[in-house]
Ligand code: HEC
């Protein structure tokens with residue numbers, strides 16, 4: 001029993017302590033050799049060394065787990081704190097409501113002072129899938145994206161990030177939360193960003209009902225099965241809403257033209273390009289311009305890249321939980337899932353120059369499949 005102790009211990013330690021892996025492997029070999037030669041003195045020595053390593057490893061492991069829990073906890077507090085908006089009426093959770101898949105059910109969101117923005121709040125439940133943030137992909141780091149709403153006039157409306165840190169410093173709850181998360185009470189923009197990003201990344205990414213049924217081999221039902229065939233076959237939805245990993249992201253992370261919304265602005269393009277340029281010269285961040293100016297919002301990806309082919313292009317959203325996140329599209333202009341399916345069939349067919357004509361039954365089947373993309377909670 002005693003003789004097997006060091007071998008068992010070193011094997012148990014391997015996943016715990018990456019940085020000392022090589023030493024551990026050496027110790028495993030050493031103890032196996034000692035075991036082979038029945039050298040009890042060597043075995044006792046190596047057992048003692050390994051016990052110490054185990055204790056240190058566990059302490060370090062639980063300390064880092066503890067501090068990431070505290071970071072997430074701080075992030076959650078910041079996320080739900082209305083006092084961090086200009087009139088203390090709006091928090092991130094006002095528009096990203098946890099019980100609504102972190103979306104708000106509105107056509108376009110309402111921020112401080114009842115200010116109505118131009119875009120539909122995206123569900124941020126699945127943020128781990130997102131590579132470029134916002135409908136136009138104007139931000140590539142989550143830590144930058146989470147700071148933008150604080151100073152956006154259509155969202156939380158603070159004059160600058162300095163007043164954000166001042167508010168956090170002044171609030172009673174935060175010193176102990178910062179202390180636990182960072183080891184001291186210092187407040188900074190980057191710490192706030194880190195905590196918010198950690199909270200969003202900690203949100204679970206469960207499988208959809210569809211994926212569960214496939215893994216467990218449960219019967220899908222005729223409508224769902226036929227809907228799935230259409231989704232990847234005749235309707236070609238998987239061209240953009242990819243079935244990639246497991247759980248699947250249902251997005252290609254790219255930007256596509258839709259026709260949604262662009263008819264509103266088509267005649268005024270030259271004037272809008274002027275406005276975009278003036279904002280840029282004034283140094284106004286893109287997000288602040290597009291969330292308060294409905295016309296500029298319709299430029300889509302173009303406002304970021306200024307490439308003609310990106311005019312009116314928006315990021316492919318995930319379809320996870322899509323039945324729960326009405327209304328639809330970047331401007332929330334489509335009220336129901338049935339209309340969204342019809343709209344997509346029409347425009348995607350138009351864009352390919354080959355109409356996709358589905359019967360009423362087939363549309364219903366496609367809808368039944370999309371309902372199975374709900375996760376189980
Ligand atoms: C007034 C409503 C509102 C508030 C408040 C708000 N958001 Fe949002 N959020 C939106 C809208 C609308 C979008 C889409 C904006 C766009 O694409 O231009 C969005 C997009 C995002 C995205 C990008 C998601 C993706 O998939 O690309 C993140 C991340 C995000 N919000 C985090 C936050 C955080 C963190 C807070 C609080 C600091 C916050 N939001 C406050 C409405 C809001």
Ligand code: HEC
Pocket residue numbers: 231235236237238239240241255256257258260314315316317318319322325327328329330331337340341344345348366
């Ligand atoms: C060429 C790429 C592409 C194809 C093909 C495509 N989509 Fe989309 N889909 C998008 C983009 C981009 C959006 C966002 C458009 C916008 O907001 O203006 C979107 C939005 C949606 C939405 C609304 C989601 C939300 O959260 O607002 C649904 C539902 C949808 N698509 C279903 C489908 C179905 C069903 C098919 C197959 C018939 C399909 N799509 C084919 C790119 C595509």
